[in-house]
Structures are given as structure tokens and as C-alpha cells.
Amino acid sequence: MNALAKDAATEITTSTKRYKAGVLKYAQMGYWQPDYEPKRTDIIALFRITPQEGVDPVEAAAAVAGESSTATWTVVWTDRLTACDMYRAKAYSVEPVPGIPGQWFCKVAYDLSLFEEGSIANVTASIIGNVFSFKPLKAARLEDMQFPVAYVKTFRGPPTGIIVERERLDKFGRPLLGATTKPKLGLSGRNYGRVVYEGLKGGLDFMKDDENINSQPFMHWRDRYLFVMDAVNKASAATGEVKGSYLNVTAGSMEEMYKRAAFAKELGSVIVMVDLVVGYTGIQSLSNWCRDHDMILHLHRAGHGTYTRQKNHGVSFRVIAKWMRMLGVDHIHAGTAVGKLEGDPATVQGYYNVCRDAHTKVDLVRGIHFEQDWGALRKVMPVASGGIHAGQMHQLLDLFGDDVVLQFGGGTIGHPDGIQAGATANRVALEAMVLARNEGRDIANEGPQILRDAARWCSPLKAALDTWGDISFNYTPTDTSDFVPTPTAV
Amino acid sequence: MRITQGTFSYLPDLSDAQITKQLQYAIDKGWAVGIEVTDDPHPRNTYWEMFGLPMFDLRDAAGILLEIHNARKTFPDHYIRVTAFDSTHQVESVVLSFIVNRPKEEPGFRLVRTEEPGRTLRYSIESYAVVARPEGARY
Numbered sequence: 001m002n003a004l005a006k007d008a009a010t011e012i013t014t015s016t017k018r019y020k021a022g023v024l025k026y027a028q029m030g031y032w033q034p035d036y037e038p039k040r041t042d043i044i045a046l047f048r049i050t051p052q053e054g055v056d057p058v059e060a061a062a063a064v065a066g067e068s069s070t071a072t073w074t075v076v077w078t079d080r081l082t083a084c085d086m087y088r089a090k091a092y093s094v095e096p097v098p099g100i101p102g103q104w105f106c107k108v109a110y111d112l113s114l115f116e117e118g119s120i121a122n123v124t125a126s127i128i129g130n131v132f133s134f135k136p137l138k139a140a141r142l143e144d145m146q147f148p149v150a151y152v153k154t155f156r157g158p159p160t161g162i163i164v165e166r167e168r169l170d171k172f173g174r175p176l177l178g179a180t181t182k183p184k185l186g187l188s189g190r191n192y193g194r195v196v197y198e199g200l201k202g203g204l205d206f207m208k209d210d211e212n213i214n215s216q217p218f219m220h221w222r223d224r225y226l227f228v229m230d231a232v233n234k235a236s237a238a239t240g241e242v243k244g245s246y247l248n249v250t251a252g253s254m255e256e257m258y259k260r261a262a263f264a265k266e267l268g269s270v271i272v273m274v275d276l277v278v279g280y281t282g283i284q285s286l287s288n289w290c291r292d293h294d295m296i297l298h299l300h301r302a303g304h305g306t307y308t309r310q311k312n313h314g315v316s317f318r319v320i321a322k323w324m325r326m327l328g329v330d331h332i333h334a335g336t337a338v339g340k341l342e343g344d345p346a347t348v349q350g351y352y353n354v355c356r357d358a359h360t361k362v363d364l365v366r367g368i369h370f371e372q373d374w375g376a377l378r379k380v381m382p383v384a385s386g387g388i389h390a391g392q393m394h395q396l397l398d399l400f401g402d403d404v405v406l407q408f409g410g411g412t413i414g415h416p417d418g419i420q421a422g423a424t425a426n427r428v429a430l431e432a433m434v435l436a437r438n439e440g441r442d443i444a445n446e447g448p449q450i451l452r453d454a455a456r457w458c459s460p461l462k463a464a465l466d467t468w469g470d471i472s473f474n475y476t477p478t479d480t481s482d483f484v485p486t487p488t489a490v
Numbered sequence: 491m492r493i494t495q496g497t498f499s500y501l502p503d504l505s506d507a508q509i510t511k512q513l514q515y516a517i518d519k520g521w522a523v524g525i526e527v528t529d530d531p532h533p534r535n536t537y538w539e540m541f542g543l544p545m546f547d548l549r550d551a552a553g554i555l556l557e558i559h560n561a562r563k564t565f566p567d568h569y570i571r572v573t574a575f576d577s578t579h580q581v582e583s584v585v586l587s588f589i590v591n592r593p594k595e596e597p598g599f600r601l602v603r604t605e606e607p608g609r610t611l612r613y614s615i616e617s618y619a620v621v622a623r624p625e626g627a628r629y
Contacts, residue, residue, distance in 0.1 A: 163580075163581060163582070163583045166583065166584070167584070170533065170536065172497060172573075172583075172584045172585055172586055172587045173497040173574075173585055173586035173587060174497050203494065203500055226609050226610070226611070229611075229613070230603075233601055233613040233615070234601055236533055236599075236601075236615060237599040237615045238491065238598070239491075239493070240491075240493035240531055240532075240533050240598070240599060241494055241533050242534065266610070267611075268612075268613060358579065358580045402585075424500070427500045428500045431497065431498050431500045431501050434497065434498075435498060435508070435512070438511065438512055438515040438586075439508075439515070440515075454501075457502065
């Protein structure tokens with residue numbers, strides 16, 4: 001790895017040589033320090049890099065460190081006015097990615113004083129700023145990050161968190177159940193509220209606006225909120241349970257989002273939602289608003305697939321999940337493993353752990369490269385949504401445990417006997433599975449039998465199993481850990 | 491109607507054998523189990539009356555079941571729930587809660603709508619049983 005140091009002709013021995021006008025290799029400028037031992041206060045990033053043909057991986061790693069911290073393409077004398085040795089990010093490790101020629105994992109350490117407190121916008125402007133367009137790299141991916149607890153504590157984290165959410169909703173000991181109102185687009189406010197009422201009365205805890213439901217010609221936002229809240233309250237009276245529906249406040253400006261959130265609060269909603277596409281700062285501002293108004297904040301990760309899915313380029317979702325926990329959301333869509341959307345089971349479990357751990361441990365099989373002390377930041381409730389149905393209940397509970405929202409959209413609304421029946425089927429399947437698990441039964445293997453037994457007395461569950469029992473989405477995942485010999489399957 | 495609060499309300503009422511298995515699960519996890527009673531099952535009535543303190547040191551499901559029987563004898567027509575508390579740092583809350591007794595008749599709730607300017611409505615939920623009779627005489 002350290003071939004450059006042997007290059008006597010270009011060896012940097014004095015400050016005069018180092019700061020002579022001209023172009024040096026990044027490694028020579030001090031961005032490659034193989035002996036560096038990260039400080040406990042450093043922020044560390046793990047990049048997967050694919051250097052262009054002929055580019056030395058060490059130089060590529062040094063370039064990543066340089067371009068994501070202080071460097072530009074040429075030597076500048078003004079470096080010498082600063083404590084530049086400290087400000088330089090240090091690439092300190094380059095290892096080949098197991099089984100993938102041409103790709104390298106490189107670790108880069110950043111001094112804490114490079115970053116503004118409480119700002120994911122600032123972190124990302126450095127770590128994924130210019131560097132991803134850098135020509136000597138064919139591709140780059142931010143795989144994982146470690147934040148010192150000192151930096152974690154500059155963030156407020158989730159306004160509500162898993163524990164308090166459960167206390168507010170009075171729902172314990174089982175995953176929560178939800179569904180996204182469908183069709184995504186076109187329902188009038190009145191028709192939309194019908195779907196919400198049926199789902200909640202049938203047994204779901206939450207209904208949800210879809211990511212692209214904002215304020216379109218077919219249904220303006222105020223009309224949706226008014227009809228939905230009538231449905232929520234009516235379902236609450238019908239069941240004696242607290243119910244909610246994620247009212248999407250995503251809009252074109254912060255002013256408009258605050259206005260919508262305020263109306264949701266005025267109508268008594270327990271929860272609002274926002275889309276990832278509004279950006280880190282927008283989400284953090286809304287998180288602050290939610291903290292001030294006792295509101296749960298649901299985040300839909302709309303758009304993430306454009307940069308999280310391909311292994312060689314972009315940002316891993318585990319990093320997005322860490323950022324979102326720090327800037328403060330209460331729910332985050334984190335994958336289903338068994339549903340219609342991309343997700344290797346072990347990798348998805350890694351995302352869940354990042355959301356829910358008090359202290360995350362290194363777990364290479366699940367894609368976690370760093371230990372992470374969360375500094376008592378509240379826990380984020382992961383949401384499993386997209387192409388899941390009652391027949392997978394044992395797999396979902398076995399993979400994800402209790403602290404998750406399971407969202408069955410089509411799997412509720414598409415039930416042959418109607419939405420209420422669909423909701424009841426899901427709730428019965430869930431409670432039967434939790435009961436069985438707590439009794440010590442091996443649900444991963446006995447699950448289908450447990451469901452069939454419950455279906456004997458619950459006809460909606462029987463109809464659900466008859467309709468969807470055989471549906472599965474078994475495609476090879478694209479984003480998997482490189483530390484297992486073959487991609488995991490459910 | 492059937493009030494569906496609690497972890498297992500969509501299943502048929504649990505038998506004592508089934509309840510015992512859930513209690514054992516909680517005990518094995520190191521959770522403390524308490525028994526709570528109410529005749530005001532409003533969804534936001536958090537503080538049901540405690541039927542004794544949570545049983546922090548009781549490691550035997552049969553002992554807790556005995557307490558459930560005592561609660562049922564004392565309050566045959568009340569809602570009785572079992573609540574398990576986990577004292578682990580950063581949990582420190584309820585982790586399981588299910589109903590083990592309910593009144594024979596559950597009249598349910600009325601949704602009260604108060605119309606306000608614009609199309610805004612204010613909602614409140616009131617229990618028919620609570621409105622009709624005082625505490626202790628509702629079911």
C-alpha cells in the first residue's frame with residue numbers, strides 16, 4: 001500500500017519542498033497517513049472507491065481525504081496560515097473489497113473541528129460534497145460513518161422516539177400496523193377518508209399518506225386533513241384505541257410545511273410526515289417544530305434509491321439512517337427484506353439496528369463497520385413498507401422484532417372482502433404470531449401453521465392467505481455485505 | 491363493541507394457561523408485572539388503578555395468576571390488564587400490556603363533534619358507561 005513513500009524522487013522532506021508552487025500528489029500533501037491512529041473525537045468515514053485504470057488506490061484514497069477536507073488540486077501557500085496538519089483529513093487504511101477486483105475500502109479520519117455542531121448539511125457538504133465527482137475515481141460510495149459521542153450530542157435526535165411514541169399511543173409488546181392509502185393519486189378527500197376509516201376500524205394503528213400526496217388538483221391538502229381526521233376520530237371511538245394517520249406536510253417551502261403541520265396539530269393529529277426529498281435542513285427544522293408541538297415525525301425515504309441502491313456509487317442507506325437519527329425523525333422507512341422493494345435481509349437488519357440500538361456494535365455481515373455510541377439519543381422506529389402481506393408475518397416478526405411499523409398497503413386495501421377485513425386479517429395474524437413467539441414457539445418454521453390455525457376462526461385471515469399466501473419477491477439483492485460468501489435469502 | 495386496547499385483543503380471550511405462558515415470557519425477560527383495573531376505558535385514560543404494586547421480585551407465573559384471580563374476584567365486571575415494565579436503560583417503560591378481564595357488555599364510545607368556523611371540527615370521545623353512571627357502578 002505504501003509504495004509512494006519509497007518514491008525518492010518525489011519524497012517530501014522539508015516544508016519548502018511541500019509548499020513549493022505546483023502540483024503534488026494528494027498522498028504527498030499529507031492526506032495519506034498509514035500510521036495515523038484515529039482520535040476518539042474524530043469523525044470517521046468508510047468509502048468504497050473504484051479508481052480509474054492506472055490510478056493507485058492509495059493516491060485515490062488520499063484524494064478522497066483531500067477533496068472532502070482542505071485540499072484543492074494544487075499547492076496553496078495559504079495553508080501555512082492555518083493549523084493545516086490538523087484540518088487535513090487523513091486516509092489511514094486502504095483494503096481491497098473482498099471478492100470485487102478494482103474496488104477498495106478506505107477509511108478517512110476527520111478532526112471534529114472541521115464540522116459545525118448540529119448540522120447534517122455541513123457534514124454532508126464535506127463528506128459527500130465535491131469528492132463524488134472527482135475524475136480519478138470511476139465511482140465512490142460512502143459505506144458507513146462513525147460519529148464521536150461529542151458530536152452526536154450536538155444533535156437533538158428524534159422528537160418522540162420509540163418509547164415515548166408507544167406511551168402516547170398506548171400500544172406495547174407488538175409491532176405497530178399501518179397501511180398506505182391507495183390509489184396513491186386521484187382520490188377525492190371524501191373517498192380518501194373512507195379508506196382511512198376502514199383501515200383503522202379494521203384494526204390498523206396508522207394509515208399513511210403516500211409520498212407524492214401533497215396538494216394536487218384532485219385533493220387539496222386542507223380537504224384531506226379534514227376528512228382524514230374525521231375518519232381517525234371515528235375509528236378511535238369505534239375501537240377504544242388511539243389511532244393516527246400520517247398527514248404528509250411535504251411542500252415547496254418551509255413556510256408552507258409549517259402551515260400544514262400547524263393545521264394537522266389543530267385538528268388533533270398525533271403524527272405528521274415528510275419526504276426525504278425536502279432535504280436534511282428542512283427535515284431538521286420540522287423535527288424542531290415537532291418537538292415543540294408533541295408531534296410524531298414520520299419520514300418517507302422518497303428518492304433514496306437514486307443513490308443508495310448500487311453498491312459501487314452513492315451513499316449507503318445505513319449512513320442516511322444515522323444522519324436521520326441525529327437530525328431527528330421518529331419513523332423512517334428502512335426496508336422489508338421480503339417485500340417488493342430492494343433489500344438484502346442482513347443489510348436491512350443493519351439499518352434497523354442503527355435506528356434502534358443504544359450502542360451499535362461492529363457487524364460486517366449486516367454492513368456495520370463501526371461501533372457507534374448513540375449517547376442516549378432517542379430511538380427511531382423503522383418502518384417496513386412495500387409489497388408485504390399477512391402470509392409473511394412470521395418472517396417479518398422474526399427478522400425485525402417488536403419495534404417496527406409493518407405497513408400493508410395493497411395487503412390491506414386489496415383484500416377480497418374489503419379494507420376492514422384486510423386490516424383485521426393483518427392484526428389477527430400479527431397478534432397470533434406475537435402470542436406464539438412469546439410462548440416459545442419457533443415462528444420462523446412454524447409460522448405458516450400458526451397462521452393457518454388462526455385462519456380457522458378468522459375468515460378474513462383465511463381469505464388473505466388464500467389470496468396472497470404464495471406471493472413472494474425473490475430477486476437477488478444488489479446491495480449486500482461483501483463479508484458473506486453469498487447474498488442472504490429469506 | 492369490543493375494546494381492542496392491549497397486545498392481544500384481536501384474539502379470542504386468553505385462557506389462564508395462555509396467560510401463564512405470557513407471564514412466564516415476561517418474567518424470563520426480567521420484566522416486572524403489574525395488574526391494573528378500570529371502569530373508564532377511554533383510549534387516553536393512562537392511569538388505571540393499580541391492583542397492588544408491580545411484582546418486582548415475584549419470579550413465578552403461578553403467583554401472578556393468583557393475583558389476577560384475586561383481581562377478577564374483586565372486580566368481576568371491570569377491565570383488568572397485565573402490564574410488564576422493563577427497567578433497561580433507554581427502555582424504562584411498558585413493554586407488554588394485555589387485557590385479562592372485561593365486562594360482559596361493552597357499550598363503547600360516542601364521538602362528539604363540535605363544529606367550528608370554516609369546516610373545522612373538534613372531536614372528543616366519551617364512554618357511554620362513564621357518562622351514565624359514577625365510578626364503581628358502570629358495568
